[in-house]
Amino acid sequence: MTRTNVALLVLIAGVAALPLFGGAYALRLGTIACMYAVLALSWNIVGGLAGYPSFATAAFFGFGAYATGVLLGKGAPLAVSVMFSLIASFILAAALGAVLLRLRGHYFAIASLSLVEVLRELVNNATDLTGGGMGLNIPLASGSGILADAMFFFYAMWGLLLATALVVIAVMGSKLGFGLACIRQNENASNMIGLNANLYKSIAFGLSACFVGAAGGVYAAWVHYIDPSDVFDILYSVKPIVMALMGGLGSPFGVVCGAFLYLGLEELVWRNYIQIHSGVLGVLIVMLLLFLPHGLTSLRARMFWGRARHV
Amino acid sequence: MLAVQVLVNALVLGCLYACIAIGFSLVWGVLNVINLIHGSFIVLGAYLAWAAYQWFSIAPWYSLAIAAPLFFGLGYFLQRVVLNRVITAPVLVTLTLTFGLDLILNNAMIYYFKADYRKLTLNPPMGSVSILDVVVPVDRLMATGLALALTGLLYLLLRRSRVGRAIVAVRLDRDAAVLMGVDVKSIYAVAFGLGAALAGCAGVLMSLIFPISPLTSTAFLGKAFVVCVLGGLGSVSGAIAGGLLLALVEGVGSTLFGPAHATTLSFGLLIVFLVLRPQGLVGRKGFE
Numbered sequence: 001m002t003r004t005n006v007a008l009l010v011l012i013a014g015v016a017a018l019p020l021f022g023g024a025y026a027l028r029l030g031t032i033a034c035m036y037a038v039l040a041l042s043w044n045i046v047g048g049l050a051g052y053p054s055f056a057t058a059a060f061f062g063f064g065a066y067a068t069g070v071l072l073g074k075g076a077p078l079a080v081s082v083m084f085s086l087i088a089s090f091i092l093a094a095a096l097g098a099v100l101l102r103l104r105g106h107y108f109a110i111a112s113l114s115l116v117e118v119l120r121e122l123v124n125n126a127t128d129l130t131g132g133g134m135g136l137n138i139p140l141a142s143g144s145g146i147l148a149d150a151m152f153f154f155y156a157m158w159g160l161l162l163a164t165a166l167v168v169i170a171v172m173g174s175k176l177g178f179g180l181a182c183i184r185q186n187e188n189a190s191n192m193i194g195l196n197a198n199l200y201k202s203i204a205f206g207l208s209a210c211f212v213g214a215a216g217g218v219y220a221a222w223v224h225y226i227d228p229s230d231v232f233d234i235l236y237s238v239k240p241i242v243m244a245l246m247g248g249l250g251s252p253f254g255v256v257c258g259a260f261l262y263l264g265l266e267e268l269v270w271r272n273y274i275q276i277h278s279g280v281l282g283v284l285i286v287m288l289l290l291f292l293p294h295g296l297t298s299l300r301a302r303m304f305w306g307r308a309r310h311v
Numbered sequence: 312m313l314a315v316q317v318l319v320n321a322l323v324l325g326c327l328y329a330c331i332a333i334g335f336s337l338v339w340g341v342l343n344v345i346n347l348i349h350g351s352f353i354v355l356g357a358y359l360a361w362a363a364y365q366w367f368s369i370a371p372w373y374s375l376a377i378a379a380p381l382f383f384g385l386g387y388f389l390q391r392v393v394l395n396r397v398i399t400a401p402v403l404v405t406l407t408l409t410f411g412l413d414l415i416l417n418n419a420m421i422y423y424f425k426a427d428y429r430k431l432t433l434n435p436p437m438g439s440v441s442i443l444d445v446v447v448p449v450d451r452l453m454a455t456g457l458a459l460a461l462t463g464l465l466y467l468l469l470r471r472s473r474v475g476r477a478i479v480a481v482r483l484d485r486d487a488a489v490l491m492g493v494d495v496k497s498i499y500a501v502a503f504g505l506g507a508a509l510a511g512c513a514g515v516l517m518s519l520i521f522p523i524s525p526l527t528s529t530a531f532l533g534k535a536f537v538v539c540v541l542g543g544l545g546s547v548s549g550a551i552a553g554g555l556l557l558a559l560v561e562g563v564g565s566t567l568f569g570p571a572h573a574t575t576l577s578f579g580l581l582i583v584f585l586v587l588r589p590q591g592l593v594g595r596k597g598f599e
Binding site: 047051053099100102103105106107109110111113114115117118121122123124215234238241245274276277278279281282283284285286289290293 | 339343345393396397400401402403404406407408410411412413414415416417418419420529533536537540571572574575578579581582585586589
C-alpha cells in the first residue's frame with residue numbers, strides 16, 4: 001500500500017461523511033461526484049495503465065443504464081439488476097476488447113467511439129424493449145421519501161466508488177497491473193517476453209467497463225427516466241478523460257481528485273453561464289492540454305516558492 | 312426500376328460523402344491527427360452559404376469562392392497557434408484537444424444561430440430531371456458535380472503543385488521530407504488549412520441538400536470517420552471509394568431494413584473494416 005493509495009482511501013472515506021453537512025443538494029452533488037470518480041477511475045485502467053485511448057465509456061454507461069432499467073421495469077430488485085449490469089458489461093467489454101484491442105492508436109480510438117454510436121442506434125431502434133427515442137420510465141425503487149431516497153442513492157454510488165477504488169488498487173499491485181504498464185511502455189516487447197497481451201488488455205477493458213455499467217445502472221434507478229441521447233452521450237466518454245488528465249494520468253488518487261475538481265468547475269460554470277457551458281468546458285480542455293499536460297499532481301510546491309538553481 | 316433509382320441515389324450521395332471526408336482524410340493522413348472539429352467546420356460552411364443567400368442573395372455556388380479562403384485562413388491559424396504545440400503528443404492528447412476546440416465552435420454556433428433547423432431554399436426552385444423513371448433533383452446533381460470538381464481540384468493540387476508534392480512527401484516519410492528541406496511546420500499548417508477549406512466548401516454544398524443545425528455536426532463527422540476507414544486513409548481515390556461504398560450500403564440498407572437502421576449498419580461495417588481490413592478498400596497495407 002503506497003502513500004497515495006492510503007490518501008485515496010482516506011479521501012473516499014471523507015466523502016462518506018457528506019450527509020452530515022448538507023441537504024438534498026449536497027447529496028445530489030455527492031452522488032454525481034461519486035459517479036464521475038467511478039467513471040474516471042475505470043477509464044484510468046485502460047487509458048492510464050494500459051495506455052489505450054478508449055472512448056467507449058459512454059457505451060458501457062448506457063448499456064448498464066438500459067440493462068438495469070429494463071430489468072427494473074420487469075420487476076427485478078435493484079441490487080440484482082445492478083449486479084447483472086456489472087457482470088454483463090464485463091463480459092461484453094472483454095469479448096469486444098478481444099477484437100477491438102488488436103487495433104492501436106487512432107484506429108482503436110475511432111473503433112471505441114463508434115461503439116457508442118452502434119449501441120445508441122441499437123437501443124434507439126429496439127423500441128419494444130427499450131422504448132426507443134421515447135426513453136424509458138423506470139419505476140421508483142424505494143419510494144420512502146425524497147431525502148431518504150437521495151441518501152440511499154448517494155450511498156449506493158459511494159459503495160460503488162469504494163469497490164472501484166479497491167479493485168483499482170488491487171490491480172495496480174498485482175501482476176496484471178505490472179503487465180498493463182509493460183503494454184503501455186512497449187507492447188511488442190512485452191509480447192516478445194511471453195506476456196499474453198491480448199488477454200491482459202481484454203481483462204483491463206472488462207474491468208474498466210464493469211463498474212461503469214454498474215454506475216449507469218444506479219444512475220438509471222436514481223433519475224427514473226433515461227433516453228438514448230442522454231445515457232449514450234459522447235460527453236460521458238470525454239469527461240473521464242478530462243478528469244484523468246486534470247488530476248494526472250495513471251495515478252488513482254490524482255484521477256479521483258481530478259473528478260471532484262472537474263465537478264466543482266462544471267457546477268460553477270453550469271450555474272452561472274448556462275448558455276455557454278459547453279464552450280467553457282472546451283476552453284478548459286484546450287488550456288489544460290496546452291499548459292498542464294501532466295495534470296495537477298505534477299505541480300510541486302517547489303515550482304512556486306523554491307529558489308531557482310542552475311540558471 | 313427501384314434498384315436503378317437506389318443506385319443513382321447512392322452515386323449522387325457518395326460523391327458528396329467523399330467531399331465531406333476528403334479534408335478529414337487529408338488531415339488524418341498528413342498530420343496524424345483525428346480532427347474532431349471537422350463536423351463543426353462543415354456546419355459553419357453551411358451557415359455561411361445560408362447567410363450569404365438569405366442576406367445578400369448570393370447563390371451557394373458563388374459562396375464557395377468566399378468559403379474556401381476564409382476557412383483556409385481559419386484552419387491555418389488554428390494549426391499554427393494551437394495544434395502545432397501538441398502535434399507530437401500521443402493520440403489521446405490531440406484527439407481530446409480537437410474535441411475541446413469542437414465544443415467551443417459548436418457552442419458558439421448554437422449561441423449565435425440557435426439550435427433550430429434551417430434550410431436554404433432556392434427561389435425559384437430548380438426542379439428535378441427524370442430519365443426513364445429515375446428522378447434526380449437538379450440542385451442535388453449540381454452539388455454532386457461541384458463536390459467532384461473540388462475533389463478533382465485537390466487531386467491536381469497534390470499531384471502537380473510544389474506544395475502538394477511537399478504534402479505528399481511529409482505524409483510518406485516525415486523525417487525524409489525534413490532532410491529534403493521541406494518546412495514541416497508550415498506544411499502541416501497548409502494541410503490543416505486545406506482540410507478546413509474543403510470542410511467549409513462541403514458545408515456550402517450540404518446547405519443545398521440537408522437542413523442545417525449545429526447539432527448535425529456529429530452526423531457529418533461520423534460520415535467522415537466511416538468513409539475514411541472504408542476507403543483508406545489520406546488518398547483521394549480512397550475517399551471516393553469509401554464515399555460510394557457508404558452511400559451504397561446506406562441506400563441498400565434503408566431500402567431493405569428501413570432507414571432507422573442505416574446508421575447502425577454503416578458503423579457496424581466500420582468496425583468490421585477496422586478489424587479485418589484497416590488499410591481500407593484501396594489503401595496499401597502497412598501504409599496507415
